[in-house]
Amino acid sequence: MSALTPEAAATGDLAAVAAFLYREAELLDGYELEAWLELYAPDATYWIPQGGRETDPRFDVQLMLDDRRRLRERVLRINGGHAYSQDPRSSTVHLVGNVRIAGEEEGALDVRSVQLITELRKGRQLLYSAHVRHLLVPDAAHGFLIRAKEIRLVNNEVPLGNLTFLL
């Protein structure tokens, strides 16, 4: 797997990649957050940009740009019972589509998808749509590990309410 050409990746592993993304979505929707965290590599980054393609996290404020330590803290916080913005919790459905393997980057598969995330909380239903990018590296236990996840919400520049559930 580590020497995949883009062509081989695109033809050979799409089903495995899609199944992995569905698995991640399922863990998020089921609030199995500790199991979800296991899908992230020790050096993983998790990014929800604010702004268009030109936004640069070195200079521009982002909605979220976590390393795995902070991602673990998010899980601790949500599971700890005192995060009022998740009391009650959001109920979500992650709909994953348009999955494709765009190439390879430093030994990782560059996977693109679109996601429609429906969130219901306190009787109010909201929709979030995003272009999503995963960098996936092979892993014996889970099939893949996530080295990077980037969630480009279409509404990331408008005033937002509560994005404390994990996307």
Place this chain on the structure above:
Amino acid sequence: MTAITDPADLITDDWRVHGSIYTSEAIFAAEQERIFRTSWLYVAHESELRNPGDYKTTYAGTQPVIVTRGADDGRLRVMLNRCRHRGAAVCQAESGSANFFRCPYHGWTYRNTGELRGITYDDAYSDLDREQLGLTQLPRVDVAHGFVFASFAQEGPSLQEHLGHALPYLELISRQGPEGIRLSAGSHRLEYEANWKLQVENTIDNYHFGFVHRSFLEVLADRVGEAPPIMQQILFNETYRTVDLGNGHSVHEFGDPRAGNNGAQLGDLPFNLIVFPNLCFVGAQVRHVLPKRAGHTEVRLYPMLHEGASDEYNTAILRTHEGFYGAAGMGGPDDVEVAFERVADGMRATEQEWLVMSRGAHREQPQPDGTIVGHSADEVPQRAFYRGWRRAMAIGGAA
């Protein structure tokens, strides 16, 4: 329900506050008239308008405005974002640089000084006084330590007089970085379904921190291996204090405000500051509170970067800020949930409408300079704000 006709009666001398100040559209309209149309209002930081021709769009109260730096004279102006012909907003972008604003509806064009430059097919007008048809300017614009303020009022206290005892704190903020500060990283934008004053009040409310932000304190405890001492400090550290600075302004000092940031998070100010009516400074951010309706508010949080510091340092300020603030932060959304929206939910119970805002009122210490000092977790900042509010809102002036 109590029948009250003068808003000044909504706050009693023993610090009971009537809930309608947060829910009544009539009060909201009166606030726009008596506070936002008379006071000095923050609109920009000079770093957002460095070069001639630069502009940004924002709000003065509920009114959309454009702040510009004159392309020819470098002067700062604040004008309504509204074409004088049929009222369309002439500028859509959040910020940029332009010599002209052209209304997309019928093509009327204005210089970035606001002056009307061109009317399309103007032979159809017989007696139009073009000099009177520039974009409507706010009559007074002034700058304090880089912070740009404007007022709808032709006359009244100067900006220096309005800021009063808050002015030295703005100076300290302006000197945070080796070469000052800049607001170049954009802003987090939040909206919530509750009154704007709840966000201002909550900016310095040390009493709430251990309750609303318990989950964040748990995260910090996990990070450093022991419970952070913030609640002990707030309750028992005598160098921590809240101060009513007069004119509705207030500050929370944690130790000497000139002595750096007291080991707090990266880039954090050594104090939190509220500048009446809707400008706040907390952590490493400028917080601009934008009233929309009695029950709807937008908030813009601008991280303050340090001019002259390394890119790495400023990037770390951004990451630290994002950990707590913004829609996905581990702190701010808990304020939105509890201190704003659950308050709005509770306020629907109107059978008994009075709130209690007297915490620590008996131990306030008036100072010779007119400021009032109180304990860290007392409601001194809330009372400071509502003293200003009550005076401005009273029918016929001073309450």
